[in-house]
Amino acid sequence: MSAPAIEIAGLRKVFRLYPDLVSSRIKQGLLFWNTYYREKVALDDINLRLEKGEVVGVIGPNGAGKTTLLKIIAGISHPTEGRVKVDGRVVAVLALGLGFHPRLTGLQNIDLAGMMLGMSREEIRRKRDWIIDFAGLERYIEHPLTSYSTGMRARLSFAVAACQDPEILIVDEALATGDVRFVQKCIDRIHEITKSGTTALFVSHNIWSIKRLTNRCILINDGKVADDGETSRVADRYYEFMLKNEVGAYLPENADNGFVGTGEVKLTRVDFRDPSGRSARIVSSGESGSLWLELESRDLPRNVALSVAFKRGDGISATTIAGLAGGTLNERHEFVHTSFELKPGLSTVKFSLDPLLLAPGDYTVDLHLFDPATHSGFTSDQQYFFKTNILELGVRRLGNPNRSVVYYQPAAATLSNWSDAVAG
Numbered sequence: 001m002s003a004p005a006i007e008i009a010g011l012r013k014v015f016r017l018y019p020d021l022v023s024s025r026i027k028q029g030l031l032f033w034n035t036y037y038r039e040k041v042a043l044d045d046i047n048l049r050l051e052k053g054e055v056v057g058v059i060g061p062n063g064a065g066k067t068t069l070l071k072i073i074a075g076i077s078h079p080t081e082g083r084v085k086v087d088g089r090v091v092a093v094l095a096l097g098l099g100f101h102p103r104l105t106g107l108q109n110i111d112l113a114g115m116m117l118g119m120s121r122e123e124i125r126r127k128r129d130w131i132i133d134f135a136g137l138e139r140y141i142e143h144p145l146t147s148y149s150t151g152m153r154a155r156l157s158f159a160v161a162a163c164q165d166p167e168i169l170i171v172d173e174a175l176a177t178g179d180v181r182f183v184q185k186c187i188d189r190i191h192e193i194t195k196s197g198t199t200a201l202f203v204s205h206n207i208w209s210i211k212r213l214t215n216r217c218i219l220i221n222d223g224k225v226a227d228d229g230e231t232s233r234v235a236d237r238y239y240e241f242m243l244k245n246e247v248g249a250y251l252p253e254n255a256d257n258g259f260v261g262t263g264e265v266k267l268t269r270v271d272f273r274d275p276s277g278r279s280a281r282i283v284s285s286g287e288s289g290s291l292w293l294e295l296e297s298r299d300l301p302r303n304v305a306l307s308v309a310f311k312r313g314d315g316i317s318a319t320t321i322a323g324l325a326g327g328t329l330n331e332r333h334e335f336v337h338t339s340f341e342l343k344p345g346l347s348t349v350k351f352s353l354d355p356l357l358l359a360p361g362d363y364t365v366d367l368h369l370f371d372p373a374t375h376s377g378f379t380s381d382q383q384y385f386f387k388t389n390i391l392e393l394g395v396r397r398l399g400n401p402n403r404s405v406v407y408y409q410p411a412a413a414t415l416s417n418w419s420d421a422v423a424g
Contacts, residue, residue, distance in 0.1 A: 003087055004049050005168055005199035006073060011046035011082035013068055013223075014039050042068045044223045046082070055200045057210035057231060059238050060220035066203045069220065070094060070170050073201065088167030088199065091117060093158065106141040106148070106156055107132075113160045127163040134189070135159040136182075155182055162189045169193060169200040187212055207235050207362045207394070208313020235362070239281035239394050259387040265304050265342060265369050266385045269294035272393055285397040285408060288354035293367065295349060297342040304384065305339040305372040306349060310393075313362040318406040321351060339372050357408050358395045365391040 016037040018024040024036040043065045050056055058066050071077040072084055074092035099116040100109045110131055114124040132141050135155040145153065161171075171190070190213060194200050204210055210217060210231060217234040219227040219241070227237045259266065271292045274280040283289050291308065310318040321338075340349065369385040 002052065004085075005052045005054070005087055006048065006050040006201075007083075007085040008046055008048040008073075009083045011043055011069075011072065011084060012041070012080050013043040013065075013072065013077070014041050014080045016040075042223055043072075043079075046225060048218065048225070048228070050199055050201070052088075052199055053194075053197045054216065055194045055214050056202070057214035057217040057234075058201060058203045058220060059205070059207070059210060059217060059235065060226070061241060064220040065223040066220050067094065067172055070172050070201060070203060074170050086168065089118075090168045090170060091161055091164050091166035092170040092172075093161040094170070094172045100145055100153065100157065102145045105144055106137055109145055109156065110160055113157065117161065117164070119164065131156075131159045131163050134162065134185070151182075158186055162186070162193070165193065165196065166198060169198050171201070172203045173205070183209070206313055207238065207392075211235065211313075211362070236282050236394060236396075239392065259385050261369070261383045261385040264299070264384050265295055265297045265302055267293060267367055267369070267387065267390060268296045268346065270365075270367075270390050272391060281392065282394045282396060283356060285358055285360060285395050286355050288352070289356045290353060291351040291365070291391075293349045293351075295342060295347050295369065297344050297347065299344055301341055301343050302384075303339055303371060303373065304342050305370055307368040307370075308351065309366040309368075310358065310363050311366065312406060313364070316406060318358055318361075318363060356395070359406055359408055360395050360397045361406070363393045363395060364389045365393065 017040050018028075018037045027034070028036045046069065058069065060066050068077065070092065071094060072079055073086060074090055074094065075086070076092070076094070099113040101112060104112065107128075110128060111121075111124055114127075115121070119127075132138055135152075135158075137152060137156060140148065140152065148156070169190070187209065190200070190202075194213075200213075202210060202213055214231050216229065217227075217231040218225060219234050219237055221241055226241065227234045269292075271279050272281065272283065273290045273292060274283055275288045280289070293306070295304070297304070307320060309320045312318050340347070366388045367385065367390050368383065370383040
């Protein structure tokens with residue numbers, strides 16, 4: 001049996017958290033018999049084996065320890081206890097833009113980032129044109145990085161890393177920034193690299209990307225391996241963990257920082273429920289379901305219109321219900337506008353989806369709240385609330401895992417005669 005590409009045994013990583021930057025550390029150094037810090041266990045008893053050529057995803061909630069694990073495998077951080085053995089040249093994309101200097105041009109930053117990744121000057125020179133073409137920055141490559149958007153920096157950073165042919169590739173959330181076309185381009189390039197036998201580890205909250213790239217997935221929760229196995233099965237466990245972490249399905253306390261609008265009406269709680277009325281993040285296509293929104297209106301009664309958008313994990317818009325799509329299609333197949341007069345305080349809106357016709361896949365939900373009398377678009381100052389990704393939802397259907405479509409159109413097929421059709 002050949003040696004594994006990565007072997008981890010009894011890995012434990014503990015961080016020391018000091019209450020301040022300087023004085024507590026000085027005290028700890030001088031008065032070493034006392035303790036002036038508290039310990040944070042980031043990883044605990046991790047045991048993993050990755051064979052050469054394996055492509056593995058790593059998923060889990062924020063703060064679970066995913067990035068810490070990748071940093072230790074890449075040699076950037078060291079374990080507190082345990083053993084990590086890596087057999088092969090590692091290229092790690094742990095932070096897009098790492099190694100870039102804002103005052104240098106894109107071309108100069110290619111040289112700088114390439115050298116930081118271990119490339120020789122000759123190797124950088126040979127691959128420079130490929131990097132520029134992959135990033136699509138021919139017109140801007142001589143401009144300073146300060147003139148680049150976040151997406152342009154991400155494209156350049158990933159292109160520098162993707163030009164290499166490593167034995168082990170480690171990618172942490174590299175596909176979180178950029179448009180849909182560039183993300184697909186990155187996925188295609190990663191497929192090229194891994195087909196040559198490269199071992200790869202990917203961390204992402206985008207379950208769609210993980211499913212496209214990997215067959216095996218590892219779920220990390222609270223610093224421990226919660227599950228390890230076939231990607232689709234482990235991804236469903238991830239949704240279960242996310243549901244358990246959403247106590248009462250409340251939004252995080254810092255959710256206010258993530259929306260656009262006046263906030264005169266805003267979302268305070270969201271949930272999706274299965275046919276029995278239980279909270280669910282994995283639902284079946286063809287069955288009924290319901291989306292529940294708790295809204296808070298400040299000060300005065302307000303007329304509020306709602307628009308809810310379902311997007312597939314690759315960014316493709318699957319469907320929109322309510323105001324901005326001309327209305328909600330009711331059970332009589334009529335479009336009706338969805339707006340309510342909300343009194344000050346909390347109100348609950350329920351969208352009944354009977355049946356849910358989304359095809360199998362992984363979806364996110366966006367919410368838009370606005371005044372139907374004055375709203376003129378997403379940039380209008382009159383909108384109350386707009387937030388992307390208020391909820392993640394996995395749709396499944398036994399025996400029909402078709403993920404190339406976004407919804408199922410009800411239809412009936414019969415044998416007939418062409419002459420039976422009425423001429424128009």
